[in-house]
Amino acid sequence: MDGYSLSSEVDAASPPMTQTSIFEGLRKLGLGSGLIAFDIETFSPDGFPFQAEDPIVNFSLVMPFEGRGIVSLSVIVGPEGERGLLSLLHRLLWGFRGAWLLTYNGSKFDLEYIMRRSSLYNLDFGEVFACLRHIDVYKLLKWLKVYFPRYDQKTVEGCLGIRRVIRYVSGSSYHHFYGNFLRNGDLTSMFYNIEDSFGCLKIAGSTLLRK
Numbered sequence: 001m002d003g004y005s006l007s008s009e010v011d012a013a014s015p016p017m018t019q020t021s022i023f024e025g026l027r028k029l030g031l032g033s034g035l036i037a038f039d040i041e042t043f044s045p046d047g048f049p050f051q052a053e054d055p056i057v058n059f060s061l062v063m064p065f066e067g068r069g070i071v072s073l074s075v076i077v078g079p080e081g082e083r084g085l086l087s088l089l090h091r092l093l094w095g096f097r098g099a100w101l102l103t104y105n106g107s108k109f110d111l112e113y114i115m116r117r118s119s120l121y122n123l124d125f126g127e128v129f130a131c132l133r134h135i136d137v138y139k140l141l142k143w144l145k146v147y148f149p150r151y152d153q154k155t156v157e158g159c160l161g162i163r164r165v166i167r168y169v170s171g172s173s174y175h176h177f178y179g180n181f182l183r184n185g186d187l188t189s190m191f192y193n194i195e196d197s198f199g200c201l202k203i204a205g206s207t208l209l210r211k
Contacts, residue, residue, distance in 0.1 A: 039103065041059070041189070049113075056113070093125075104200045107138075
């Protein structure tokens with residue numbers, strides 16, 4: 001979904017976060033940083049869904065865990081399973097209220113798209129997102145004036161030395177690999193989505209360390 005927008009341009013003049021305390025409850029689970037990296041995928045065989053017409057079929061949450069550990073939760077469903085996927089996501093994010101939610105360009109796509117699709121099922125994500133501290137890592141790079149030749153996620157990861165296992169899938173080709181999941185249970189598309197979330201977490205960490 002790189003390079004497309006459903007809303008306004010980035011305001012690089014203001015910080016993409018609020019100065020509030022990190023979520024305390026996560027520490028009881030060993031998730032002391034209070035960080036959750038998040039990404040979604042849509043089933044969009046006909047190109048980018050500018051009108052939010054395509055269902056959300058995959059999301060991934062990736063969190064630091066005790067030292068250098070990682071917790072990853074990914075859900076992938078058929079297009080008919082969108083209601084259940086969004087209901088589960090609503091419950092999960094509500095349980096992590098107060099945490100920092102990291103996305104890459106999520107202000108322009110992920111969060112708005114979820115709001116629009118969830119309205120079809122009378123799910124209120126507005127209250128959930130209001131209880132999370134959202135950091136758009138793309139906006140963070142711009143705000144900190146960190147230079148990269150391009151700011152799509154894969155270019156930034158490459159410049160930072162972050163290596164992917166799934167290198168042959170992109171947002172525009174996701175539906176091909178998702179089709180393999182529908183046909184024979186191939187999980188390549190899900191692993192790609194997990195790496196999107198993990199990459200977002202790594203970019204944020206690398207960027208702040210550089211500063």
